[in-house]
Amino acid sequence: MEWLGQEWDYAAWSESTKDAAIFGTVDECVAQLRAQLAAGVQKLIFIPYRYRMDQVEIIAKEIIPRLRD
Numbered sequence: 001m002e003w004l005g006q007e008w009d010y011a012a013w014s015e016s017t018k019d020a021a022i023f024g025t026v027d028e029c030v031a032q033l034r035a036q037l038a039a040g041v042q043k044l045i046f047i048p049y050r051y052r053m054d055q056v057e058i059i060a061k062e063i064i065p066r067l068r069d
Helices: 002-007 026-038 053-068
Strands: none
Touching: 026 053
């Protein structure tokens, strides 16, 4: 949460906040994202912590495919 508060600006027109960030294990992330989609969210933006390649790979290989099921 500290990183989100320091590294990211939130557009004045947006309802996004750092509290809306999704994080945790793969299972936790998938559950949180599915809840967001069920609530009507139409756009997801994936930003891995400090752009670490291992996190990019987890998002691409484990999280996104499970959201398509």
